[in-house]
Amino acid sequence: MVGVTGGADEPDITALRSAFIELAHCVEPADSAVGRLVERRGAPQTIHMVRGGSTGLRHGEGIGARLGELRAVDAERRAAKAGARIVTRVDSEWPTQLGDLGHEEPFALWVTGAADLRLLALRSVAVVGARACTAYGEEVARGWSAELAAQGWCVVSGGAYGIDAAAHRGALAAGGSSVCVLAGGVDVPYPRAHDALIARIADEGLVISKTPLGESVRRQRFLSRNRIIAAMTRATLVVEAAVRSGTGATARSAHRMNRPVLAVPGPVTSPASAGCHRMIRDAEAILACEPSEVMDLLDFARRAEHEPSTSTVRCARDQLGTRECRVLDAFPSRGMVGPDRLLAGAGLASGDVWAAVGILESAGWIEAADGGWRLVRR
Amino acid sequence: MVGVTGGADEPDITALRSAFIELAHCVEPADSAVGRLVERRGAPQTIHMVRGGSTGLRHGEGIGARLGELRAVDAERRAAKAGARIVTRVDSEWPTQLGDLGHEEPFALWVTGAADLRLLALRSVAVVGARACTAYGEEVARGWSAELAAQGWCVVSGGAYGIDAAAHRGALAAGGSSVCVLAGGVDVPYPRAHDALIARIADEGLVISKTPLGESVRRQRFLSRNRIIAAMTRATLVVEAAVRSGTGATARSAHRMNRPVLAVPGPVTSPASAGCHRMIRDAEAILACEPSEVMDLLDFARRAEHEPSTSTVRCARDQLGTRECRVLDAFPSRGMVGPDRLLAGAGLASGDVWAAVGILESAGWIEAADGGWRLVRR
Numbered sequence: 001m002v003g004v005t006g007g008a009d010e011p012d013i014t015a016l017r018s019a020f021i022e023l024a025h026c027v028e029p030a031d032s033a034v035g036r037l038v039e040r041r042g043a044p045q046t047i048h049m050v051r052g053g054s055t056g057l058r059h060g061e062g063i064g065a066r067l068g069e070l071r072a073v074d075a076e077r078r079a080a081k082a083g084a085r086i087v088t089r090v091d092s093e094w095p096t097q098l099g100d101l102g103h104e105e106p107f108a109l110w111v112t113g114a115a116d117l118r119l120l121a122l123r124s125v126a127v128v129g130a131r132a133c134t135a136y137g138e139e140v141a142r143g144w145s146a147e148l149a150a151q152g153w154c155v156v157s158g159g160a161y162g163i164d165a166a167a168h169r170g171a172l173a174a175g176g177s178s179v180c181v182l183a184g185g186v187d188v189p190y191p192r193a194h195d196a197l198i199a200r201i202a203d204e205g206l207v208i209s210k211t212p213l214g215e216s217v218r219r220q221r222f223l224s225r226n227r228i229i230a231a232m233t234r235a236t237l238v239v240e241a242a243v244r245s246g247t248g249a250t251a252r253s254a255h256r257m258n259r260p261v262l263a264v265p266g267p268v269t270s271p272a273s274a275g276c277h278r279m280i281r282d283a284e285a286i287l288a289c290e291p292s293e294v295m296d297l298l299d300f301a302r303r304a305e306h307e308p309s310t311s312t313v314r315c316a317r318d319q320l321g322t323r324e325c326r327v328l329d330a331f332p333s334r335g336m337v338g339p340d341r342l343l344a345g346a347g348l349a350s351g352d353v354w355a356a357v358g359i360l361e362s363a364g365w366i367e368a369a370d371g372g373w374r375l376v377r378r
Numbered sequence: 379m380v381g382v383t384g385g386a387d388e389p390d391i392t393a394l395r396s397a398f399i400e401l402a403h404c405v406e407p408a409d410s411a412v413g414r415l416v417e418r419r420g421a422p423q424t425i426h427m428v429r430g431g432s433t434g435l436r437h438g439e440g441i442g443a444r445l446g447e448l449r450a451v452d453a454e455r456r457a458a459k460a461g462a463r464i465v466t467r468v469d470s471e472w473p474t475q476l477g478d479l480g481h482e483e484p485f486a487l488w489v490t491g492a493a494d495l496r497l498l499a500l501r502s503v504a505v506v507g508a509r510a511c512t513a514y515g516e517e518v519a520r521g522w523s524a525e526l527a528a529q530g531w532c533v534v535s536g537g538a539y540g541i542d543a544a545a546h547r548g549a550l551a552a553g554g555s556s557v558c559v560l561a562g563g564v565d566v567p568y569p570r571a572h573d574a575l576i577a578r579i580a581d582e583g584l585v586i587s588k589t590p591l592g593e594s595v596r597r598q599r600f601l602s603r604n605r606i607i608a609a610m611t612r613a614t615l616v617v618e619a620a621v622r623s624g625t626g627a628t629a630r631s632a633h634r635m636n637r638p639v640l641a642v643p644g645p646v647t648s649p650a651s652a653g654c655h656r657m658i659r660d661a662e663a664i665l666a667c668e669p670s671e672v673m674d675l676l677d678f679a680r681r682a683e684h685e686p687s688t689s690t691v692r693c694a695r696d697q698l699g700t701r702e703c704r705v706l707d708a709f710p711s712r713g714m715v716g717p718d719r720l721l722a723g724a725g726l727a728s729g730d731v732w733a734a735v736g737i738l739e740s741a742g743w744i745e746a747a748d749g750g751w752r753l754v755r756r
Contacts, residue, residue: 136645136647139647140646140647264646265644265645265646265665266643266644266645267514267644267645268518268642268643268666268667268668269517269518273643274667277667278667280658280665281664281667286659287655288646289646289652289656290646293659
């Protein structure tokens, strides 16, 4: 086994994964002192120092106490039992754009749902806003999210009351996928009144969190959750927001990370729109009148990355894995393909083929047809 | 008498006034061929050529026919009979900022009302919008105009149904002054249903038009009326506007003449706000959430001109005439002054003193107090 401090040509992925999972349990991602330690010494060595009480950090003892006897292997077992998986910075499913969070990039995410997080995130848009929204805001959030989802965009939000819930519901109603980023553990959905909604999001998309299982929400966790939403997505749409609100903070994060921010105007007599108006006036957000304007901006961002123009949103082929490309090549250019022909054509183990099919669907390359799948036409 | 073609040191103001009044009767201000002729030869010579059929212009005959036997002196007599006066480009009451209209600058304006047009225009803001407005737009137009008027701003609009009427009404309700710019003659108010409103505006402010008495509205006259509103005012506030509307044209004119344009957002579900949203998104207008933002912008424009900062809006002293300055100097720095003391202090004929008092009030320097006037405190 390669030494935990690295130095060999091939890094020990297992040791790295374990270290990130353990760091995720005992360190707040915003802890820049630990962040620097991880950068300098690597995650496995950092965890080794935490366990040995030799980090040299004033709060090292507290971190050690939080970690306790926890081992990554147990955490993963517990996650599997709760129907979740842990995705770490070194996993292929990691949304690498979270690196824009700098020292606040999570070490790991708990994920519930079958889709591929990285591929969904690559064609995602955040739809966020006030909990105390108006009927107008709710209608806009639901209607626009449905249109975005119908065009293949994954709607990311925070599962909260108000705009968030309307956005998720709109995306699901249109048969699209949605990602809910929770502030607490994925096994303790918050708010509880959204249990059923959050379960449905996991069925049709993903529910994710950087907070370990069983842990509840806290004010700081809401703020860092908001920044994850901003970093993960291609653009952020603010539907309604009061002046000086959590939503405003999400928008500013997105703006600082050079993600386009769009805001929906409303009556000047509505305090729920005052934050949107402020952002537009201060050029922190672009005024959006209809969902097509959001998509135009997203398409523009996509074209800027030289992706092929398609009728639906899809990830570039070179962002797919070898396995997915092999399965993709087994598809006829027209018409549908059934499971048997696909298995024979791909020449891979059936488990690999079905996993690849799930990812290709997430990535917008194929769609389910009766009894099989077909390529999404450009 | 000095020759009508000029050349002497002192231009013959009477001849110039007459020529402009006659040109106003027979030439559309947008007629750039005549505009060039006036620039090269002067207004009196141009009228001389029109009468003699020697303009050399293809449409010179039509212009001559429209002029017919009309003489300025008769036009002025007719105006006086209708309770109006004619203000020409060479009069001290002329709002010189209309020069930004270039060849479209009117030759003369018909004016009803006691206030001084130039001084009102110097502290004016246009509040315009859709005829087919919503209750929301009407409420914003009325409420904001009232606040603007209460702060000493003169609200200029077109007297039309919808936003225009609400703006005038708001300004009047706040005891402020308003200017209505009509597309037809000031003696044939349009729309007729606003007869009483327009009469009240003339009582409390001014009703003006570049169209001679008795002439009705025409499509082209609405458009050039809109441009006069844009040119005359310090800024244009658009409350509601559909996409591709007359209001949009007003806003674009204002934008091209470097007047700040502000637009009020509304629900994205309201077509009456779609034009406002378009302007904001295309950076042709600044989003405005409350009337204080309009005033901040106007104050900024005012400060940029090095005017003294006052609690109310006033014209700079060097924009006042000698007569007004003399009357102003007769005011005590504190407390009120009655008519007798003012007459004695100013040392002018009573007619001149009362005329100056009216102008100083229009200009925001003095205000009526019980039985007299006092300086408006800074």
